[in-house]
Structure formats: C-alpha cells, structure tokens
Amino acid sequence: xxxxxxxxxxxxxxxxxxxxxxxxxxxxxxxxxxxxxxxxxxxxxxxxxxxxxxxxxxxxxxxxxxxxxxxxxxxxxxxxxxxxxxxxxxxxxxxxxxxxxxxxxxxxxxxxxxxxxxxxxxxxxxxxxxxxxxxxxxxxxxxxxxxxxxxxxxxxxxxxxxxxxxxxxxxxxxxxxxxxxxxxxxxxxxxxx
Amino acid sequence: xxxxxxxxxxxxxxxxxxxxxxxxxxxxxxxxxxxxxxxxxxxxxxxxxxxxxxxxxxxxxxxxxxxxxxxxxxxxxxxxxxxxxxxxxxxxxxxxxxxxxxxxxxxxxxxxxxxxxxxxxxxxxxxxxxxxxxxxxxxxxxxxxxxxxxxxxxxxxxxxxxxxxxxxxxxxxxxxxxxxxxxxxxxxxxxxxxxxxxxxxxxxxxxxxxxxxxxxxxxxxxxxxxxxxxxxxxxxxxxxxxxxxxxxxxxxxxxxxxxxxxxxxxxxxxxxxxxxxxxxxxxxxxxxxxxxxxxxxxxxxxxxxxxxxxxxxxxxxxxxxxxxxxxxxxxxxxxxxxxxxxxxxxxxxxxxxxxxxxxxxxxxxxxxxxxxxxxxxxxxxxxxxxxxxxxxxxxxxxxxxxxxxxxxxxxxxxxxxxxxxxxxxxxxxxxxxxxxxxxxxxxxxxxxxxxxxxxxxxxxxxxx
Numbered sequence: 001x002x003x004x005x006x007x008x009x010x011x012x013x014x015x016x017x018x019x020x021x022x023x024x025x026x027x028x029x030x031x032x033x034x035x036x037x038x039x040x041x042x043x044x045x046x047x048x049x050x051x052x053x054x055x056x057x058x059x060x061x062x063x064x065x066x067x068x069x070x071x072x073x074x075x076x077x078x079x080x081x082x083x084x085x086x087x088x089x090x091x092x093x094x095x096x097x098x099x100x101x102x103x104x105x106x107x108x109x110x111x112x113x114x115x116x117x118x119x120x121x122x123x124x125x126x127x128x129x130x131x132x133x134x135x136x137x138x139x140x141x142x143x144x145x146x147x148x149x150x151x152x153x154x155x156x157x158x159x160x161x162x163x164x165x166x167x168x169x170x171x172x173x174x175x176x177x178x179x180x181x182x183x184x185x186x187x188x189x190x191x192x193x
Numbered sequence: 194x195x196x197x198x199x200x201x202x203x204x205x206x207x208x209x210x211x212x213x214x215x216x217x218x219x220x221x222x223x224x225x226x227x228x229x230x231x232x233x234x235x236x237x238x239x240x241x242x243x244x245x246x247x248x249x250x251x252x253x254x255x256x257x258x259x260x261x262x263x264x265x266x267x268x269x270x271x272x273x274x275x276x277x278x279x280x281x282x283x284x285x286x287x288x289x290x291x292x293x294x295x296x297x298x299x300x301x302x303x304x305x306x307x308x309x310x311x312x313x314x315x316x317x318x319x320x321x322x323x324x325x326x327x328x329x330x331x332x333x334x335x336x337x338x339x340x341x342x343x344x345x346x347x348x349x350x351x352x353x354x355x356x357x358x359x360x361x362x363x364x365x366x367x368x369x370x371x372x373x374x375x376x377x378x379x380x381x382x383x384x385x386x387x388x389x390x391x392x393x394x395x396x397x398x399x400x401x402x403x404x405x406x407x408x409x410x411x412x413x414x415x416x417x418x419x420x421x422x423x424x425x426x427x428x429x430x431x432x433x434x435x436x437x438x439x440x441x442x443x444x445x446x447x448x449x450x451x452x453x454x455x456x457x458x459x460x461x462x463x464x465x466x467x468x469x470x471x472x473x474x475x476x477x478x479x480x481x482x483x484x485x486x487x488x489x490x491x492x493x494x495x496x497x498x499x500x501x502x503x504x505x506x507x508x509x510x511x512x513x514x515x516x517x518x519x520x521x522x523x524x525x526x527x528x529x530x531x532x533x534x535x536x537x538x539x540x541x542x543x544x545x546x547x548x549x550x551x552x553x554x555x556x557x558x559x560x561x562x563x564x565x566x567x568x569x570x571x572x573x574x575x576x577x578x579x580x581x582x583x584x585x586x587x588x589x590x591x592x593x594x595x596x597x598x599x600x601x602x603x604x605x606x607x608x609x610x611x612x613x614x615x616x617x618x619x620x621x622x623x624x625x626x627x628x629x630x631x632x633x634x635x636x637x638x639x640x641x642x643x644x645x646x647x648x649x650x651x652x653x654x655x656x657x
Binding site for chain 1: 337363
C-alpha cells in the first residue's frame with residue numbers, strides 16, 4: 001500500500017458493505033451505498049485526476065439518487081431478516097472479503113494498479129456479486145449491478161483512460177439506475193391499483 | 194453521408210421521434226416499417242464506399258464515422274447483416290399490430306436495432322460490450338407490461354447480460370495489452386478465458402442458459418421472439434468478427450474442439466429439455482437455445498462453407514422463430530394457457546396458428562422440404578467429415594426436438610367436440626401463410642436464396 005492511511009477508507013467501505021446486507025430499510029441501504037462510493041472516491045482521487053474521480057463519484061451518487069427517488073415515491077418495506085439470516089450474511093460477506101484480501105496483492109502486481117484501488121474494487125465486486133446472488137428485490141438488484149460496475153470501473157479505468165469508454169460507462173451506470181427506477185415505479189403502480 | 198449515419202444515427206433519432214408519437218399507432222407503424230425496408234434495400238443494392246447517384250445528384254457513401262477518436266465502420270462486409278437485420282425488423286414491426294403488443298414496441302425496438310448495429314460497427318471491438326449493454330437496457334421497457342410485476346426471467350436476463358460487459362471489457366483490455374508481446378501465452382489464455390465467459394453469458398451458452406426459457410415464459414411471446422431472435426444473432430456475429438480478427442486465436446488447436454463441444458452439449462441438452470417441457474413459452478426458449486447450439490457448431494467448423502451456411506441459416510431461423518412467436522401470441526391472447534395439457538384439440542379452434550407452430554418446430558428440427566433442412570443437412574455433412582462423434586450427438590439432439598414437435602402435433606390435433614372454426618384474424622392468417630410459404634420455398638429451393646444473396650457474401654469473416 002502506498003499510503004497506510006488508506007486502510008481507513010477501506011475499513012469504512014467494508015463496514016458500509018456489511019451495513020448494506022444487514023439493514024432492511026431502503027434509506028439506510030442507500031446511505032450504505034453512498035458511503036461506499038465516497039470511500040472509494042477518497043482512494044481513487046489520490047491516484048487519478050480530481051475531475052476524473054469526481055465524474056465517477058457524481059455518476060454513482062446520481063444513480064443512487066435516481067433509484068432513491070423511485071422508491072421514495074412508493075416506499076417499500078423489505079422483509080425483515082431473522083437473526084440467523086443476518087449472521088449468515090455477515091459471515092459469508094466476511095469470508096468473501098477475506099478470500100479477496102488474500103488475492104489482492106497478486107492482482108495488484110499483475111495489473112500494475114495500486115493495492116488500495118484493487119482492494120476497494122474487489123470488495124465492491126464481491127459485495128455486488130453476493131447481493132446479486134441473494135436478492136430478488138428490484139431495488140437491491142439494481143443497486144448490486146451498479147456497485148458491481150463501479151467496482152469493475154475502479155480497476156478498468158485505472159488503465160483505460162479513454163474519454164469515450166469512460167463516458168459510455170457513465171451512461172451505462174445512469175441507464176441502469178433509470179431502468180431500475182422505471183421497473184420499480186411500474187411494479188409499485190400496478191400493486192397500488 | 195456515411196453508412197453509420199444511415200444505419201445507426203438515423204434509426205436511433207427516428208426511434209426517439211416515434212417515442213413521442215406513440216398514440217398515433219398507424220403513423221408509428223408505417224414510419225417504422227418503411228424506414229426498415231428502405232434501409233434494407235439500400236444495404237442490399239448500394240455499394241458502400243462508392244458514389245450514390247440520384248439523377249443529377251451524387252452522394253459519396255463513406256463507410257466510417259469517427260467519434261471522439263474511435264470509429265464506427267460499416268463496410269461491404271456488413272451488407273448481409275444490415276439487410277437481414279432491417280428486413281427482420283420490418284417483419285417484426287409489420288406483425289406488431291396483429292400480435293397486439295404495446296405501442297412502445299416499435300420505438301424501443303428500433304432503438305435496440307440501431308444500438309446493436311452500432312455494437313457491430315464500433316472499432317475497436319472492446320466498445321461493443323458497452324453498446325450491447327446499452328441495447329439490453331434500452332429493451333427494458335419492452336420487458337414489462339404496464340403495472341405488472343417483473344418476472345424472474347427478466348431479472349436474470351438483465352443480470353446475465355450485464356455481467357457479460359465487465360468480462361468482455363476486461364478480456365478485451367488484457368488482449369490489447371498483449372498485442373505488444375504476443376508471446377505471453379499465460380496472459381493470452383487469461384484474456385481468452387475472460388472473453389469466453391463474456392461471450393457465453395451473451396449467447397446463453399451452457400451453463401449460463403437458464404434465463405432464456407424463464408424469459409420467454411415471463412414475456413409476451415412476440416416480444417420474446419423479437420429479443421431472443423435478435424440478441425443471439427448479433428452477439429454471435431460480434432464473436433465471429435472477433436475470432437476472424439485474431440490470427441493466433443483462429444489458428445489455436447483448442448478453438449474448434451471447445452466451441453464444437455459446447456455447441457453439441459447445447460443441442461443435446463436443450464432438446465432433452467424440450468421433450469419434457471410442458472409449457473410452450475418455455476419451449477420457445479429452448480428452441481432459441483437449440484438454434485444457438487447449432488450456430489456454434491457451424492462456427493466450430495472454421496471453414497468458408499461453415500460461415501456461409503451460418504449466415505444463410507439466419508433466414509429460416511428468423512422465419513421459424515417469428516412464426517412460432519406469432520402462433521403462441523395468437524393462442525395466448527385468446528386466454529388459453531400455453532401448457533400443453535390445455536392445448537388438446539386447439540387445432541380445430543386455431544388451425545393456422547397451430548399448423549404454423551408445428552411447421553416452425555419441424556423446420557427447426559431440420560425436417561425435409563422446410564427451411565431448416567438445407568442448412569441442417571449441410572451442417573451434418575461438414576460435421577461428419579471432421580467430428581463423426583459430435584455428428585451423432587447432434588442427430589440425437591435434432592431427433593429429440595423432432596419428437597417434441599410430434600408430441601405437440603399429436604396433442605393439438607386431438608378430436609374436439611366443437612368442430613372446426615377459425616380463431617385467427619385475416620391479418621394474422623396473412624402473416625402466418627407468408628411465413629410458411631417462405632419456409633417451404635427456402636426448403637425446396639435453397640439455391641435460389643443462396644444465389645440472390647450471393648452478392649452480399651463478400652469478404653465474410655475468415656475463421657481459419
């Protein structure tokens with residue numbers, strides 16, 4: 001790690017990930033994602049240009065806002081998790097993070113990307129894949145796709161700085177949230193009728 | 194004027210325009226169909242890169258369009274794809290009213306078609322992953338009925354197609370880095386694995402195929418026919434272009450056996466599933482998977498003949514799938530569940546739709562006199578030369594699918610107390626009869642189509 005202080009945003013990111021899979025309220029889940037985006041931003045801004053990092057952050061936060069607005073219009077109460085379910089989720093996520101932590105050094109050398117970025121990226125990808133595997137709710141599913149893409153972007157954009165490709169990735173992130181919002185509203189309107 | 198402007202930008206802008214005119218159904222349908230037919234004719238007759246003369250006016254048709262340092266290129270090599278794509282779109286749009294799909298089908302359908310064309314045109318290939326993802330997202334409004342909950346199949350479709358993008362991008366990026374040192378075989382292999390997983394997700398190759406029958410079960414049959422008829426073909430062509438562009442890959446000793454094995458597994462497994470499947474919507478999904486498996490086998494041949502047959506096979510495939518989708522739509526829209534147990538004697542209520550359903554399945558299974566027969570026969574002949582084992586498995590698969598078609602025929606032709614009636618409208622009968630006639634003509638005179646399309650088969654991708 002270039003800067004050991006970066007362990008702090010990594011820990012915050014991991015804590016936000018744990019909170020995301022634990023909480024049942026959509027507001028808290030969104031805050032968890034926002035914290036994850038901010039933590040990743042504090043890392044990438046040290047290695048990328050400020051404007052480039054800011055674009056990633058704003059795209060991510062905008063996507064969260066779009067999904068948040070959609071669910072805010074038709075609030076939904078997710079099924080409350082049982083205690084054993086929560087324990088299972090925490091243990092699984094921590095196991096995923098542990099395995100990824102063992103991989104991170106080799107991946108970092110292989111891709112010639114700073115260790116902090118790779119660690120943040122792998123944690124986000126791990127969280128996204130785990131969420132995709134366990135959720136059926138539209139809101140959580142689209143958030144999982146978003147965070148998976150963001151995690152991937154951290155690695156990909158470290159080496160591929162083409163404006164077009166990063167612009168298209170931003171469009172994809174916004175489209176994912178827009179379509180997620182559309183599906184959520186469509187479903188909730190039908191349920192209300 | 195350039196081909197990307199004509200075939201990508203113009204239909205996309207039109208789709209935006211048509212989106213705001215959704216209430217004027219007739220106008221939207223007419224504009225959609227006419228645009229697709231004009232583009233199809235233009236792709237068929239006009240040489241790209243040459244001058245287009247309209248009376249005293251001469252317009253140079255360029256083949257490239259630069260956008261932010263990258264280029265979109267549609268050359269004479271893409272003429273078949275463009276003609277086919279816009280012809281197929283015109284057909285799907287023409288049948289939309291008869292199928293009773295929502296008014297947003299044509300605007301969003303046209304947007305999806307233009308973005309998929311962009312995915313095939315963009316250079317470097319890496320960018321097509323993002324464009325396909327955008328096309329998937331643009332198709333989302335087609336995937337839900339207003340006010341209805343989203344099905345599990347739709348979610349899986351979104352997840353699987355979205356997962357493909359990082360794999361393709363990352364694999365493509367790794368590959369780009371290797372160009373400088375092609376001797377790095379370990380990295381080469383890693384790039385191929387990433388790309389292979391990405392393509393497998395796109396094409397719903399085993400073991401990522403579960404979303405296809407689920408999606409076809411969740412969606413309106415006509416919409417699932419349009420999407421499942423379109424996406425696998427475009428991604429297959431992107432894959433073929435990609436293989437063709439890398440000499441070391443097409444000369445690899447592992448390529449032919451691996452694609453051939455995957456194709457054979459898909460053919461056999463989906464046919465076995467088709468035998469035990471009770472729901473016709475899901476059966477439609479298995480039919481799409483079977484077609485993908487057979488197309489993969491054609492790619493695995495790595496020969497000029499294989500590529501020509503692959504391109505030619507898209508025509509009977511499109512007609513068979515659209516016939517099947519329309520027939521299922523007609524039966525389902527009358528309130529009958531598509532479970533096979535509910536369809537006993539349905540032939541006497543919907544004689545045209547029922548026959549079209551059976552004929553399309555027979556064509557897919559390669560029955561003589563129908564459109565699928567010449568391409569299946571050629572595939573088996575070519576396969577038998579190099580891989581007799583796989584040929585036997587493919588024959589077993591096709592036999593199993595034929596069995597499921599015969600089982601359906603026996604069920605729907607059972608005697609029914611009510612006597613013969615005709616439940617289809619005149620429009621629907623017209624589309625069904627046209628589709629059946631095309632399948633028959635293609636089956637009886639395959640060389641006729643091959644001759645007509647011969648000018649388009651120039652500079653096809655080389656797989657060996």
